[in-house]
Amino acid sequence: MFNRAAWVHATLFSLLITFPIAFVLTAVNLGFGDTFMFFFIRSSIVAFIVSVPLSVILGPLVSRMTRQMLPVPTPAAEKVRD
Numbered sequence: 001m002f003n004r005a006a007w008v009h010a011t012l013f014s015l016l017i018t019f020p021i022a023f024v025l026t027a028v029n030l031g032f033g034d035t036f037m038f039f040f041i042r043s044s045i046v047a048f049i050v051s052v053p054l055s056v057i058l059g060p061l062v063s064r065m066t067r068q069m070l071p072v073p074t075p076a077a078e079k080v081r082d
Contacts, residue, residue: 006056010055010059014051018044019044021047025043026039027040
């Protein structure tokens with residue numbers, strides 16, 4: 001099934017995460033020399049292509065794991081505690 005919201009979220013999230021990481025790692029590994037921009041753009045594109053599908057696939061799993069670790073209290077549960 002195609003979930004448009006999931007793909008938009010994954011795309012934006014991947015852009016915001018992969019480009020800064022690729023920038024920092026390229027700068028650390030190569031420095032700001034003549035080849036910096038080439039390797040930065042190349043690694044950013046590869047990281048983006050890998051991260052978007054992974055975000056779509058793993059996003060629901062991570063959400064489910066988070067809900068299990070940190071259950072959201074309901075108003076009824078709050079009344080029981082009082």
